[in-house]
Amino acid sequence: xxxxxxxxxxxxxxxxxxxxxxxxxxxxxxxxxxxxxxxxxxxxxxxxxxxxxxxxxxxxxxxxxxxxxxxxxxxxxxxxxxxxxxxxxxxxxxxxxxxxxxxxxxxxxxxxxxxxxxxxxxxxxxxxxxxxxxxxxxxxxxxxxxxxxxxxxxxxxxxxxxxxxxxxxxxxxxxxxxxxxxxxxxxxxxxxxxxxxxxxxxxxxxxxxxxxxxxxxxxxxxxxxxxxxxxxxxxxxxxxxxxxxxxxxxxxxxxxxxxxxxxxxxx
Ligand SMILES: C[S@@+](CC[C@H](N)C(=O)[O-])C[C@H]1O[C@@H](n2cnc3c(N)ncnc32)[C@H](O)[C@@H]1O
Ligand SMILES: [Zn+2]
Numbered sequence: 326x327x328x329x330x331x332x333x334x335x336x337x338x339x340x341x342x343x344x345x346x347x348x349x350x351x352x353x354x355x356x357x358x359x360x361x362x363x364x365x366x367x368x369x370x371x372x373x374x375x376x377x378x379x380x381x382x383x384x385x386x387x388x389x390x391x392x393x394x395x396x397x398x399x400x401x402x403x404x405x406x407x408x409x410x411x412x413x414x415x416x417x418x419x420x421x422x423x424x425x426x427x428x429x430x431x432x433x434x435x436x437x438x439x440x441x442x443x444x445x446x447x448x449x450x451x452x453x454x455x456x457x458x459x460x461x462x463x464x465x466x467x468x469x470x471x472x473x474x475x476x477x478x479x480x481x482x483x484x485x486x487x488x489x490x491x492x493x494x495x496x497x498x499x500x501x502x503x504x505x506x507x508x509x510x511x512x513x514x515x516x517x518x519x520x521x522x523x524x525x526x527x528x529x530x531x532x533x534x535x536x537x538x539x540x541x542x543x544x545x546x547x548x549x550x551x552x553x554x555x556x557x558x559x560x561x562x563x564x565x566x567x568x569x570x571x572x573x574x575x576x577x578x579x580x581x582x583x584x585x586x587x588x589x590x591x592x
Contacts, residue, residue: 326353326372326481330457333432333496336360336367337376337489343367367491373466376485384510386461386486388552393439394464396548400440401468407545411581419446421579422503422586427528430454431498436487436519437461437505440468441480448478454498459483459490488514492522499523501530503584506563507539508552513566520568523591529571531587536560538583562587 328351334343341362345353358367358374368375382390393400408415423446426433431454435443438458447453458480460466466482473480485491487502488511500523502515509515519529534542539560543550550557562576562585571589579586 326369326374326483327351327455327479328353330481333493334358334374334491335493336363336365337485337491338365339363340493342493343491345369371467371470373463373470373482373484374491375463376483376489376491377461379463382461382486385508385552386488386510389505389508390461392548392552393460393462397440397462397464397468400465401442403546404442407541408580410545411583413581415442416446418580419443422501422530422532422584423447425528425530425586425588426499426501428452428454428499431524432457432496433499433501434459434492434497434522436490436500436502436515438469438480438482439465439504441472443503444469444472444478444480448476448480456480457483457492457497459485459487461486488518490518490522494521495524496522497524498527499529500527501532503530503532505533506531507533507560512563516563516566517568520571520591525591527591529589529591531563532579532584534560534583535562535578535585538580541583 336343339362343358343360346359347356353369354372356369405415408418433456435458438460463484500519506512506515536559564576567574572592574589576587
């Protein structure tokens with residue numbers, strides 16, 4: 326994590342600034358962050374600040390964090406194969422969503438970055454500023470870090486919950502999420518958080534599988550069906566959770582109807 330990232334980091338519980346307890350270094354690899362208000366501490370290990378404790382997670386967040394910890398091993402080839410089954414390249418599919426981002430050279434946050442499968446379509450764009458990625462699965466983040474280090478991509482990563490982001494309000498020119506929100510414990514909180522950390526005028530994109538897409542997962546993704554213990558609710562696009570004051574709200578289907586994409590702009 327870059328030292329300058331401390332400017333936008335906050336405690337996910339009380340939203341006050343955190344400070345680094347240790348010597349100043351341009352690149353923080355390990356140490357402790359402490360909240361100026363509630364004194365909670367968060368460790369930084371291998372450059373990744375940890376804002377959640379896996380053992381403290383509950384409900385679907387806990388089940389999915391564990392599932393993605395092991396699934397991270399095959400996520401990248403699985404994703405490529407899923408696009409091939411759909412009859413499109415991964416680049417085509419991902420660009421259907423990512424080309425809608427409009428960061429205008431500012432900071433970009435991916436909530437639920439996984440192993441970084443969207444990064445190849447972001448890092449070389451002239452309109453991208455610094456890129457930040459958060460995920461609830463340490464397994465996914467470690468995969469992602471291996472890729473960014475190998476490729477020399479400068480991306481700050483955080484272990485955290487999308488429902489309680491560790492960032493100051495108005496920090497990002499662009500915020501997006503692909504592929505997890507349907508099964509977060511609290512979708513409303515996650516959408517509110519993406520809006521809170523976005524700057525006024527930012528475009529926010531939220532995409533996840535449609536009911537048709539989820540049925541595909543149930544057939545092809547080992548262990549997926551079991552996560553719901555036989556009681557999965559049918560998926561609807563969470564457009565009703567987007568506050569009425571957001572601008573240009575629209576929903577469209579991508580990936581041949583397997584995913585919805587919800588787009589709006591913060592006033
Ligand atoms: C299907 S993957 C999507 C990865 C990547 N964004 C992509 O486009 O392929 C879903 C991701 O959501 C993450 N996730 C699940 N629940 C979360 C939560 N409450 N907060 C943040 N991330 C979460 C998982 O760990 C996983 O990496
Ligand atoms: Zn605090």
